[in-house]
Every structure is written in C-alpha cells, then in structure tokens.
Amino acid sequence: MSLDMSIEAVLKRASLVLSETSSDSPSLDAAVLLCHALGKPRSYLMTWPEKPLTESEQIAFDELLSRRTKGEPVAYILGEREFWSLSLNVAPSTLIPRPDTERLVELALDKAMQIDGDLLDLGTGTGAIALALASELPRRRVKGVDYQEHAVELATGNAKKLDISNASFSQGSWFEPIDAAHKFAIIVSNPPYIDENDPHLSQGDVRFEPSSALVAENNGLADIETISAQAPNYLLDGGWLLFEHGFEQGEAVRNILETNGFTEVITEKDYASNDRVTLGKWHQ
Incomplete structure (x- = not known):
C-alpha cells in the first residue's frame, strides 16, 4: 500500500483484498486487524476515518493482512478470541x-x-x-x-x-x-x-x-x-x-x-x- 492512506481508505482496500480470499467476513477482519496494528478500539476507526496511517502502522497492518490473505485465522494472528464474553488467549x-x-x-x-x-x-x-x-x-x-x-x-x-x-x-x-x-x-x-x-x-x-x-x-x-x-x-x-x-x-x-x-x-x-x-x- 502507498503511504499516507487514511484509515477509511486502508479499510476499503483491505476489505476488497480479503473478499477475494476465503474470508467470510472481510470488512470485520480488516477492521479487527487494523485495530490490532494501531492498538486502538473499533470506535477509533469510526471517529477518525480520515486520519492517515504512519509508515510503521502501515507496515504492521500489511504484515497482519498478508497472514490473513493466506488463510491464517484472525484468532491465531491476534493470539486471542472472545468466548462467553471472556477474552481467551489462543494458539495454533x-x-x-x-x-x-x-x-x-x-x-x-x-x-x-x-x-x-x-x-x-x-x-x-x-x-x-x-x-x-x-x-x-x-x-x-x-x-x-x-x-x-x-x-x-x-x-x-x-x-x-x-x-x-x-x-x-x-x-x-x-x-x-x-x-x-x-x-x-x-x-x-x-x-x-x-x-x-x-x-x-x-x-x-x-x-x-x-x-x-x-x-x-x-x-x-x-x-x-x-x-x-x-x-x-x-x-x-x-x-x-x-x-x-x-x-x-x-x-x-x-x-x-x-x-x-x-x-x-x-x-x-x-x-x-x-x-x-x-x-x-x-x-x-
């Protein structure tokens, strides 16, 4: 991805990429991975859609996105999954x-x-x-x-x-x-x-x-x-x-x-x- 892309643009691009893979929820996957890369909650993406990503943030997100496009489950990428409202650490x-x-x-x-x-x-x-x-x-x-x-x-x-x-x-x-x-x-x-x-x-x-x-x-x-x-x-x-x-x-x-x-x-x-x-x- 080119530098200085906004959160909104990054999400749209990533959702499109993931829609062409085996992901059943490309938009959700993109948002969850971006939140992880930014260290921010979902509300941050909606509040600051025009905010550009820094180079390091884009690199971090690209790495996560690449793993997901290869089919790796989001839970394994993040190392956690919610179940019964409990945040659980997971592993392969x-x-x-x-x-x-x-x-x-x-x-x-x-x-x-x-x-x-x-x-x-x-x-x-x-x-x-x-x-x-x-x-x-x-x-x-x-x-x-x-x-x-x-x-x-x-x-x-x-x-x-x-x-x-x-x-x-x-x-x-x-x-x-x-x-x-x-x-x-x-x-x-x-x-x-x-x-x-x-x-x-x-x-x-x-x-x-x-x-x-x-x-x-x-x-x-x-x-x-x-x-x-x-x-x-x-x-x-x-x-x-x-x-x-x-x-x-x-x-x-x-x-x-x-x-x-x-x-x-x-x-x-x-x-x-x-x-x-x-x-x-x-x-x-």
Missing part, C-alpha cells in the same frame, strides 16, 4: 473457540441447576468451556482435561488471566488423570468428531487448526464412543453427559448414549438450527 495447538459451542455451555448450566457437584470438561483446549462454566458457577469446582501439555498450560494461563480460581486443568487422555473416586454432576466435551475424509478439513480456518483436535476414527464417532462408555464410572447418580458434535451426527450420538445406558437422551440445535449438542442422564 488448540481449536479456536466458536460461538456455536456456547450452546453447549448454556445446556450444561441448565442441567447444573438440577444437581449439585463438580463439573468436568474433556478435551478442554483453551479452557473455553470450563472457564465459561466456572465463571457462571463460582461456588462449584470445574475440572478441565486435555491430552496436549501446551493446551493445559494455555487453559491454566487463561484462568489466571481471568482471575477464575474455581477451575483447574490436568493433562491426560480423557478420564486418565481423574481419580476413580471423583464423581461429577456434569461432564461436557467438544471432542474430535470430524471424519478424516471430510472435505471441510481443507477449507477455511480449519486448515490451520490441529487435526488431532478435529479428526476421529469411525466416521468421527470414536472419541464420543470412548467417553460415553467410560463416563458412567465418573458421574453422580442423576448426572449428565453432554457432547458437541457435527450437524449430521445427532442420531448416531443418541444411539451411542442410549447403548451405554443413558436416559432422557435428546439432541439440541445450535443458533443456526443445526443439530449440535446431544445429552443424556445417568442413573446408577
């Missing part, structure tokens, strides 16, 4: 928290009102689900587990950043780090559920996310099957198990839960009216 080693997952949090909170006890988040990643639950239930203990050591460090850092003291995180494969005597009222998981041959894996932001957090065997259902089989050993009587899953997996996940003895099994839709969360109740 973990999934980017998505708005649809807030539906899982809503349903878990609803069920948590029916039964006392601790909550467990399996495959916690950034800690998004666990921290959202902990922020809403400050008197309840929330445990997060992830197989990746870096994810556990990231989630722990997010808890400290947000001053959430009732959430803790451990490394291990699913229930591996959980004491056999520890029973939970609620177990939630957004596990890998995409089939390895799914064409979406080569599209959009997903291309940059860790495949280990996305892909599962048996048509994407292997980890859901594993967790469902083991969860009864860690649930209180009347406790609930909730999964986020693919929009075409509702029936399959319901069958898995029912096969493992869960009752009151139901699939709930996300904000786009797609099947997204399936849950079941456990009775000893």
Whole structure:
C-alpha cells in the first residue's frame, strides 16, 4: 500500500483484498486487524476515518493482512478470541473457540441447576468451556482435561488471566488423570468428531487448526464412543453427559448414549438450527 492512506481508505482496500480470499467476513477482519496494528478500539476507526496511517502502522497492518490473505485465522494472528464474553488467549495447538459451542455451555448450566457437584470438561483446549462454566458457577469446582501439555498450560494461563480460581486443568487422555473416586454432576466435551475424509478439513480456518483436535476414527464417532462408555464410572447418580458434535451426527450420538445406558437422551440445535449438542442422564 502507498503511504499516507487514511484509515477509511486502508479499510476499503483491505476489505476488497480479503473478499477475494476465503474470508467470510472481510470488512470485520480488516477492521479487527487494523485495530490490532494501531492498538486502538473499533470506535477509533469510526471517529477518525480520515486520519492517515504512519509508515510503521502501515507496515504492521500489511504484515497482519498478508497472514490473513493466506488463510491464517484472525484468532491465531491476534493470539486471542472472545468466548462467553471472556477474552481467551489462543494458539495454533488448540481449536479456536466458536460461538456455536456456547450452546453447549448454556445446556450444561441448565442441567447444573438440577444437581449439585463438580463439573468436568474433556478435551478442554483453551479452557473455553470450563472457564465459561466456572465463571457462571463460582461456588462449584470445574475440572478441565486435555491430552496436549501446551493446551493445559494455555487453559491454566487463561484462568489466571481471568482471575477464575474455581477451575483447574490436568493433562491426560480423557478420564486418565481423574481419580476413580471423583464423581461429577456434569461432564461436557467438544471432542474430535470430524471424519478424516471430510472435505471441510481443507477449507477455511480449519486448515490451520490441529487435526488431532478435529479428526476421529469411525466416521468421527470414536472419541464420543470412548467417553460415553467410560463416563458412567465418573458421574453422580442423576448426572449428565453432554457432547458437541457435527450437524449430521445427532442420531448416531443418541444411539451411542442410549447403548451405554443413558436416559432422557435428546439432541439440541445450535443458533443456526443445526443439530449440535446431544445429552443424556445417568442413573446408577
């Protein structure tokens, strides 16, 4: 870009460039990246549209824009993402928290009102689900587990950043780090559920996310099957198990839960009216 371009001109140019890439929201992406380069809030862009960028600001913005045009997710470029009104640090080693997952949090909170006890988040990643639950239930203990050591460090850092003291995180494969005597009222998981041959894996932001957090065997259902089989050993009587899953997996996940003895099994839709969360109740 040439020097001395105004904020308005820079945004228009960047939006046009991004509209020709895989970005679903070119104008928003351009604005968010420019705010990051300038170290200013969104209101600054609207208040001073005619203000020219300095050379260093333009260079900084051009670097960010170049990364986005290559498909790198905005969340990874900025190193943070908002989820449940919480500002979370993110990294390429973990999934980017998505708005649809807030539906899982809503349903878990609803069920948590029916039964006392601790909550467990399996495959916690950034800690998004666990921290959202902990922020809403400050008197309840929330445990997060992830197989990746870096994810556990990231989630722990997010808890400290947000001053959430009732959430803790451990490394291990699913229930591996959980004491056999520890029973939970609620177990939630957004596990890998995409089939390895799914064409979406080569599209959009997903291309940059860790495949280990996305892909599962048996048509994407292997980890859901594993967790469902083991969860009864860690649930209180009347406790609930909730999964986020693919929009075409509702029936399959319901069958898995029912096969493992869960009752009151139901699939709930996300904000786009797609099947997204399936849950079941456990009775000893």
